[in-house]
Amino acid sequence: MKKLTLLLSNIILLGVGISKAQLIDEKDVTITMDLQPVLQLDMTTSDQIEFVFDDINDYYAGITRYAATILKVSSTVSWDLYAVGRSNGGNGPEFWDQQIDYGNNNANAIPDLPLSLLELRQTQPNTGDGAAVGTFSDYSQALSDVNTPSAGNSLYVNAGTNTPPSTNDKYIAGHAGTTGVAGDDFMPGGSYMTQNTVNSNYYYTIDYRILPGLPAIFPMAADADGATFEDIETVNGAGSYAEPGVYTMYVQYILLEDQ
């Protein structure tokens, strides 16, 4: 009987203790955020940009196509933008494709025209190139005088591939490296749509120039590092010149996450 009394009193007291617990209720709201990367390059340009050299003045002064390409960037991540010269490789990975040749195949007439003979000029300087170590970090310098060969605007080429330029080479915006330091090697996310100033880091117009010279050796052709010239005469010897004909190549613009 005593056992039963003790048991009952324990149960009652325990029950009183439980009923004294503080009342509480909960509800959970879980939020999942899917941040999909957006790298958008809007390009306005004609399908073909033609340079027809049929006048002696064109050889001397070259032909410039102003604002032939407009590049507009929208990105949600830090980004780099560069241009690379490419061809189908018919004459080699770093040369223009010769579609047809004119003339009598003179031994000094060279059909291998370097892709780097094409010059680019961007209107807005690269503000994300602080970590660049090359002579020229972008294509913003003025096109040089005809009589003063310069590698400052020669197009970046890398053995026919689209491999990103190194710290020695040219970018349009941003540069090689991932330091994360603003202004050193990347452009921050943003868009040309939200800019409200005359100049924008998300909007570039590109001028093109081809300057054959006379004889036609393309004196502005230079290696990606800007230190070595690749004009016809330097590469093939004195007396060499570009073989007349029709040539094609293409410029690839690549927008990618900072790397």
Add this chain to the structure above:
Amino acid sequence: MIPLYDFNLQHLRENLLFITLVVFFTSSVYSQIHCGLVEIEPNTSINSLLTFDSFQRYQGGYTINSVARIRVKVENKSTPDPLCSWSLRMIVDNNSVSGTPINEWEELYLYGLGNGSNPTIDALEIRVRNECNTSPIDGVFTNFNNDQDIIDIIAPLLAVTPAGSCTLNVNGPGSYQINYSEFNFTIDIKVKPNFTFNPGLFELNVKFVLEENP
């Protein structure tokens, strides 16, 4: 003399009685119970997915109105206790025990290189509203900063403000069924991610805790 471990039945009973009395008095001192029922209806979990897949979406942010409705029901005891009142709080949780830095969203999956930083908790903004504006933060987007941060909707330990008064900090017994304008809280969320955040899949949990005041 009684040995240290005495399995004698009589002594065992005495010991049990003593322990029970200690438990009883302890619970009596620290649990001052005033309400009969405290409940959120429905208290099922809500999952909300925010997909950012265009620049416009990043730029404008993502707002979801009425992502959840917190419907409060607090009943007094059968013998009414004038001290029955309640609090409602939000607690953020980023599962930091798994290694998530205290100020970031929990990373579920990364897209791309991951050279940037993961989104910070303060990118999430929450707004609470009801028709009587009973919460001091009613109608204003507020944000957390770190894991386990608390934002009070109705703060604890306030003086009792009875239901039906349609004023600030109503926390007396009542129900969304009778005083909907005071006991229903609509929750809105807004997220505007930074362009420097890593793309990827991230998660955050907000817990709504309804508790009677001691």
